Amino acid sequence: MKPKRQLGDLQLAIMRVLWERGEAPAIEVHQALFEERGLAVTTIKTMLRKLEEYGCVKHRANGRQFIYRPAIAEADVRQGMVADLVQRLFAGDSAALVNHLVQSGEIDGGELDNLRAAVSAKRNKGTE
DSSP states (O other), X not given: OOOOOOOXXXXXXXXXXXXXXXXXXXXXXXXXXXXXXXXOHHHHHHHHHHHHHTTSEEEEEETTEEEEEESSOHHHHHHHHHHHHHHHHHTTOHHHHHHHHHHTTOSOHHHHHHHHHHHHHHHHHHTO
């Protein structure tokens, strides 16, 4: 089964903890998210099981405890979620997304400079 690349808010938060740490038991994921989310450890365990069903995480047993690790790269999830956003909100037009971000002020001057440099590098790479 191909891993799920569209994650909900809590699923993404759990994956971020695992990407940052490399691996962690459910209790550590719970502790990392408790202040922000206030969820029960059972909720985190349930979500970890669902993420495993989706192919996003794997586990190994350490005694009676499961240690979870990412089974999908953060870049793959980001790519899938951005592609979905562009398709749903901008009819597949990624330039419209960038234009929206620029026009709405979501991208500041320094970020515009970085974006210009990235576009320039991409153009130069394409002409080699």
